[in-house]
Amino acid sequence: MADANTNSRAALVAELNGLLADHFALFVKTKNFHWHVRGPRFRDLHLLFDEQALEVRDQIDIIAERVRKLDAETLTSLGTLAKATQIADQDSAKLSAEDMIAELLADNQKLVARLKAMKPLAEQAGDNATDGLIDDWTDMAEQRVWFLRALLG
Structure with a gap:
């Protein structure tokens, strides 16, 4: 039984580290859009993107500390973050506001x-x-989804 618990915990830690990477990547992308949004909805989107970026940023330390509380190691570099994230880079500063929202x-x-x-995974562990x-x-991410979906009509 100890092996099953160890395996469950290792799987959970791997996903927590993936979640940590996703939050870093999403924070950077959301800030990029905050800085570069243009158009008639500039002010509203500029403020919304900043609000969402700060919410995502504030979760980063909590996720990392959860990994450490499980007596495991967090991601240690931009390289490890890039390998673990599911969030694709967006290097363009010229996207339309609609494309940023989408x-x-x-x-x-x-x-x-x-x-x-x-x-x-948490339950199994x-x-x-x-x-x-x-x-x-999940509730915070679903709220961001709701707000962004509402902007697209």
């Missing part, structure tokens, strides 16, 4: 899917604390 919507939907897939945090993080 891309952030898709990225946040990926985050929701990853979080929902993590629930059984018997990790009630992570299980509860996943609920909170």
Whole structure:
């Protein structure tokens, strides 16, 4: 039984590190869009992207500390982050506001899917604390999805 628990915990830690990488990548992308958005909705989108970026950023340390509380190691460099994330880079500073919204919507939907897939891992590992945090993080990501989807009509 100890092997099953060890395997469950290792799988959970791997996904937490993936979630950590996703949050870093999503933070950078959302800030990129915050800095470069243009058009008639500039002010509203500039403020929304900043609000969402800060919410994502504020989760980074909590995720990393959860990994450490599980007596495991977090990601250690930009290289390890890049390998672990599901969020694609976006280097353009010239996207339309609509394209920015659509891309952030898709990225946040990926985050929701990853979080929902993590629930059984936390349960299998018997990790009630992570299980509860996943609920909170899912709610925050679903709210970002809702706001972004509403912008697209």
